[in-house]
Amino acid sequence: MNLNKSIIGMVHVQALPGTPNSKFSIEEICEIAVKEARQYEVAGLDAIIMENMHDVPYLKGSVGPEIVAAMTVVAKAVRDAVSLPLGIQILAGANKEALAVAKAANLQFIRAEGFVFGHVADEGYMDACAGELLRYRKAIGAEAILVFTDIKKKHSSHAITGDVDIDETAKAAEFFLSDGVIVTGTSTGKAVYLHELKSLKDKVHIPVLIGSGVTAENVHEYWPYASAFIVGSYFKDNGYWKNKISEESLKTFMQTVSQFRKK
Template sequence: MNLNKSIIGMVHVQALPGTPRNKFSIAEICEIAAQEAKQYESAGLDGIIIENMHDVPYLKGSVGPEITAAMAVVAKAVRDAVKLPLGIQILAGANKEALAVAKAANFQFIRAEGFVFGHVADEGYFDACAGELMRYRKSIGAEDILVFTDIKKKHSSHAITSDVDIAETAHAAEFFLSDGVIVTGSSTGKAVYLHELKSLKDIVHGPVLIGSGITAENLSEYWDYSSAFIVGSHFKEDGYWENPVSEERLRRFMETVAQLRN
């Protein structure tokens, strides 16, 4: 997968069966996800990632077989709908399940939480998972699926690693075979701290992705410091992640991208 100032659109999969906010059938959930993916492809995005963000409150570190199965069906529907590179995240921290779905549905990457160092998220304490996850990738023959890893991730307290800065965390992730590190703001839709992003410039040898807070208005500030930009909330009506995709916001954002690329 080529990450050269790539724009990756986020499909927030509707709440799955068995979760508190579920109201759609699997067929309806697939249809909604596939339609969003088609909108992103038509707008000229470079990739798409799907995520079960509506499944609040999230489980920690793993999910039930019903969620893995449902995400696999949704992933297949999205794969059939578009030709773009695809990725998946299964919340919260269900990284092995995400790899399994990616393998089954011919996806190109996953987004993994809790890869190196421990942290406290709103779901509770997450321990590092790199050793187990990368061995699992090897065991299922999924080495061609890239593992992009959050560092100092959003919705989390990092007090227990306050003496380890973001650059050291990124270096550790690369040492543990991360295929790219993801930097985020404090929560969904919040912008990345630019000084933290700049600190990675001479530390990280692989791709640096921005995973939250990118808008048409601030994209130029971050353009020189990231290989790819995962955008979700900004593409939605009123900039709120639960709303439908806004064609106008998509158009304006991609016009900004075209200007920066030229």
């Protein structure tokens, strides 16, 4: 998978069976996810990632077999519908489950939380998982699936690692064989701190991705410093992640990006 200023669209999969907000059948969930994925492909995005964000409140570190089964069905439906590289994240921190789904559905990458260093998420304490996760990837023959890892992740307190800055966290992730680090703002849709992104550019030799808060208005600031941009909220009506995709916002963003690519 080539991360050369890639735009990665986020599909927020509808609440899955067994979760508090569940209201759609698996067939309906698949239809909605496939529709969004096709919109992204037609708009010219470079990749897509799926996430079970509607499954609030999230479990911590693992999910039940019903979630794994449902996400596999959704992922396979999207895989059959589009030709773009696909990834998956299963909240919260269900990284081994995400790898299993990715392997079964022929996806190209996962987004993993808590790869290095512990932190306090809103689900509770989340410990580091790099050693166990990458051994599991090896065990199931999924070495071709890239593992992109959040550092100083949003929706979390990092007071317990307050003496470890984002540069050192990224270096640790690289040392522990991350395929790329993801930088975020403080919460969903919040922009990253530009000074942190600039600082990372020459600190690690793996891709640096932006995982929140990218818009048509600020992408020019981040463009020189990131390898890829995961965009979700901006593409939705009124910039709110729960809403449907706004074709106007999608078009505006990709037109803006096309101008940078011509330079």
